[in-house]
Amino acid sequence: MMNQYARVVVDLPAPGIGDRYFHYKIPKEFLSQIQEGTRVMVPFGSRKLLGFVVGFDSSPEVDRVKEINRVVDPFPLLTKELLDLARWISDLYISPLVEVLKAILPNFYATTKPKEVTVIKLAVQQKEALSYRDKIKRRAPKQAQILEVLMQQKKIPLQDLLQVSGAGRQSVKALQEKKLLIMDRERVMREPFQQKLFGLSSRLQLNPKQSELLGIIKHKIDKKLPGTILLHGVTGSGKTEIYLQAIEEVLKNGREALVLVPEISLTPQMVKWFRGRFGSLVTVLHSRLSQGERYDQWCRIREGEIKIAIGPRSAVFAPFTNLGIIIIDEEHETTYKQEESPRYDAREAAKKRGDFYSCPVVLGSATPSVEAYYSAREGKDLLISLKERVEHRPLPPVEVVDLKEELSGGNRTLFSSILYNHMEKVLSRKQQIILFLNRRGFATFMVCRECGFVLRCSNCSITLTYHASQDLLKCHYCHHEKRVPEQCPGCGGSCIRFLGLGTQRVEKGVKDLFPRARVLRMDMDATTRKGSHQDIFKVFQRGEADILIGTQMIAKGLDFPRVTLVGVILADTALNLPDFRSGERTFQLLTQVAGRTGRSSLGGKVIVQTFNPDHYSIMAAKHHDYESFFEEEISLRKEFQYPPFNRLIRVVFSSLSEKFLSQKAGEFKGMLERSLRGIQAEILGPCPCPLSKVRGRYRWHLVLKSLEFAEIHRVSREAWQEFYKTAGNREIRITLDVNPITML
Ligand code: ADP
Ligand code: ZN
Numbered sequence: 001m002m003n004q005y006a007r008v009v010v011d012l013p014a015p016g017i018g019d020r021y022f023h024y025k026i027p028k029e030f031l032s033q034i035q036e037g038t039r040v041m042v043p044f045g046s047r048k049l050l051g052f053v054v055g056f057d058s059s060p061e062v063d064r065v066k067e068i069n070r071v072v073d074p075f076p077l078l079t080k081e082l083l084d085l086a087r088w089i090s091d092l093y094i095s096p097l098v099e100v101l102k103a104i105l106p107n108f109y110a111t112t113k114p115k116e117v118t119v120i121k122l123a124v125q126q127k128e129a130l131s132y133r134d135k136i137k138r139r140a141p142k143q144a145q146i147l148e149v150l151m152q153q154k155k156i157p158l159q160d161l162l163q164v165s166g167a168g169r170q171s172v173k174a175l176q177e178k179k180l181l182i183m184d185r186e187r188v189m190r191e192p193f194q195q196k197l198f199g200l201s202s203r204l205q206l207n208p209k210q211s212e213l214l215g216i217i218k219h220k221i222d223k224k225l226p227g228t229i230l231l232h233g234v235t236g237s238g239k240t241e242i243y244l245q246a247i248e249e250v251l252k253n254g255r256e257a258l259v260l261v262p263e264i265s266l267t268p269q270m271v272k273w274f275r276g277r278f279g280s281l282v283t284v285l286h287s288r289l290s291q292g293e294r295y296d297q298w299c300r301i302r303e304g305e306i307k308i309a310i311g312p313r314s315a316v317f318a319p320f321t322n323l324g325i326i327i328i329d330e331e332h333e334t335t336y337k338q339e340e341s342p343r344y345d346a347r348e349a350a351k352k353r354g355d356f357y358s359c360p361v362v363l364g365s366a367t368p369s370v371e372a373y374y375s376a377r378e379g380k381d382l383l384i385s386l387k388e389r390v391e392h393r394p395l396p397p398v399e400v401v402d403l404k405e406e407l408s409g410g411n412r413t414l415f416s417s418i419l420y421n422h423m424e425k426v427l428s429r430k431q432q433i434i435l436f437l438n439r440r441g442f443a444t445f446m447v448c449r450e451c452g453f454v455l456r457c458s459n460c461s462i463t464l465t466y467h468a469s470q471d472l473l474k475c476h477y478c479h480h481e482k483r484v485p486e487q488c489p490g491c492g493g494s495c496i497r498f499l500g501l502g503t504q505r506v507e508k509g510v511k512d513l514f515p516r517a518r519v520l521r522m523d524m525d526a527t528t529r530k531g532s533h534q535d536i537f538k539v540f541q542r543g544e545a546d547i548l549i550g551t552q553m554i555a556k557g558l559d560f561p562r563v564t565l566v567g568v569i570l571a572d573t574a575l576n577l578p579d580f581r582s583g584e585r586t587f588q589l590l591t592q593v594a595g596r597t598g599r600s601s602l603g604g605k606v607i608v609q610t611f612n613p614d615h616y617s618i619m620a621a622k623h624h625d626y627e628s629f630f631e632e633e634i635s636l637r638k639e640f641q642y643p644p645f646n647r648l649i650r651v652v653f654s655s656l657s658e659k660f661l662s663q664k665a666g667e668f669k670g671m672l673e674r675s676l677r678g679i680q681a682e683i684l685g686p687c688p689c690p691l692s693k694v695r696g697r698y699r700w701h702l703v704l705k706s707l708e709f710a711e712i713h714r715v716s717r718e719a720w721q722e723f724y725k726t727a728g729n730r731e732i733r734i735t736l737d738v739n740p741i742t743m744l
Pocket of ligand 2: 457458459460461475476477478479480
């Protein structure tokens with residue numbers, strides 16, 4: 001007999017061991033049901049575990065093979081395509097297959113089942129039911145009432161029947177015993193939108209440029225041409241309308257569409273447009289769906305009932321089988337890369353799926369990632385752009401304030417006189433203000449207050465971080481150290497200061513200057529409580545506060561018509577993060593902030609305070625000029641050999657104790673170096689991470705840099721597996737981050 005042994009992966013993660021499957025015998029009665037991707041329950045030691053069938057063999061690998069206990073789902077939850085995608089991710093990002101499967105099927109390790117309800121139908125002809133009803137009308141009025149209801153409705157859920165008729169279960173039972181009605185079980189869908197109606201959103205007449213670009217996308221859809229299209233359009237240029245009409249084309253062709261957004265709770269507008277245009281063909285896959293809802297949405301996609309899914313990163317795994325387009329909005333957002341294992345990038349997974357289905361992948365952004373833009377400009381992908389807002393609306397003015405001049409003028413507060421004056425004006429008009437600070441204000445760096453000079457590492461170009469305990473400046477990539485200079489290397493002046501700033505300090509500053517203003521603060525500390533993020537937004541929206549102080553997270557949700565002033569308190573904290581992408585992040589952040597203001601007739605203004613007004617990221621954001629930002633950035637990337645000119649793998653070591661961390665990281669580097677002999681590769685570090693302690697664990701890292709990706713990939717995987725074979729290494733956790741997106 002063939003293939004009666006199944007390879008099953010079970011949920012038993014073990015670091016460094018990689019993936020192991022176990023053999024189980026398939027009982028005869030299950031043979032026809034089990035395919036690759038089927039969930040099964042299997043005995044494991046004394047326990048029973050949930051597992052996935054990932055393959056078959058005709059003979060067992062071990063002598064005594066146990067049998068599969070049962071099949072969990074009526075049909076395999078995973079398609080072959082998704083299972084192969086999981087394998088590809090597991091391999092590329094060096095994560096156990098089980099972990100990838102868990103990311104694909106969130107919550108699915110719990111055995112969610114289809115929901116069924118009992119329904120009641122008449123078992124006899126209407127006429128017969130009628131005559132019987134008349135017969136029992138007096139004697140059993142409740143039963144008569146039930147028949148009455150059933151004569152009007154062909155079929156009704158038991159619960160509803162009881163409610164409508166006012167009868168009890170025993171009456172139903174009595175009728176069932178007389179064979180007058182049938183009880184049945186029937187599947188119902190748990191539907192997240194059930195009660196909500198959406199207003200229609202009618203299609204807009206595209207302007208000529210939008211039409212032209214839509215034509216290009218439609219051509220790819222119709223001809224089933226795979227490949228990436230980068231849609232670079234300034235904020236407010238009408239990208240969403242292009243997405244919507246492209247999807248219409250996809251539906252016309254009988255195919256399906258997947259739309260990824262950075263975070264669903266921050267894009268209610270987009271969801272509304274989609275529901276308004278496509279109604280119940282759309283589902284939203286967000287993290288707050290209940291397990292049951294998620295399961296049912298999954299099944300409805302699987303069964304072809306739903307044609308369009310919108311969701312964050314994990315929605316890239318929606319189980320469509322006939323995709324005609326994949327759209328990734330705000331392509332540059334870091335949330336598309338998962339920051340825990342499996343550290344997959346949804347953009348890469350989307351491209352893989354696009355190739356499989358031979359359909360285009362559209363990346364949309366006002367500030368494309370450097371990698372995406374480079375790839376398009378080199379001709380690997382297709383670049384299309386919208387350089388103007390719809391209806392020739394203007395882009396909002398951005399004013400840059402040089403803090404050096406403020407200082408030399410004697411102003412030592414956090415607020416330049418320009419920002420202060422504008423704040424005063426806005427408050428007196430009873431409008432609102434948002435003050436903005438970079439989230440990671442933890443790194444203190446050094447800046448010359450006369451010329452704006454910032455000390456950077458000569459090897460890595462990232463900003464050096466000041467460590468007060470040793471009074472040293474350190475590079476968090478290569479461990480280069482430097483004493484604090486007495487004079488500024490830029491201008492020879494003696495006015496070098498350290499900068500680092502938190503939202504609390506800004507709050508205090510505001511309260512000192514504007515004691516009567518009502519101030520809200522939103523940052524990690526203020527929003528750890530679930531839901532409070534939305535609460536703060538609501539309070540602000542209702543106009544119960546005048547000033548909102550916050551970090552990155554407020555940039556995305558910015559849609560407050562009464563906000564007419566946005567102040568960026570200190571752009572330098574973003575600019576000088578010890579990360580080679582800090583220039584890119586700063587440009588994106590400022591552009592995003594600017595793009596969200598001044599949307600109402602009240603107008604709006606952005607004021608950016610900085611010691612580095614001449615920095616290319618700030619200048620380009622001020623002029624809404626992506627190309628000039630890109631030119632500067634790409635030449636730096638080239639000079640220091642960062643992506644897209646190189647591939648990176650980051651290795652993070654963490655431990656509850658700091659004791660052996662540097663030593664073990666050094667040993668690991670030694671292992672890497674031995675295997676990398678003869679290969680062109682560079683290793684930066686090891687050294688402490690910029691975020692040197694997270695949730696009680698100390699952190700170090702090192703970074704492999706090479707164009708020979710296959711080699712550094714193989715070598716780091718092998719070293720990782722080897723490392724865990726030594727018993728003494730267990731308390732150290734090593735994570736590999738392939739193509740890392742943050743280096744903090
Ligand atoms: P983006 O996503 O590019 O920032 P949006 O898609 O949010 O821009 O569009 C900005 C606004 O312009 C929206 O209110 C949208 O309804 C409107 N809009 C889009 N296309 C057109 C058009 N052709 N004519 C008029 N308004 C449009
Ligand atoms: Zn360095």
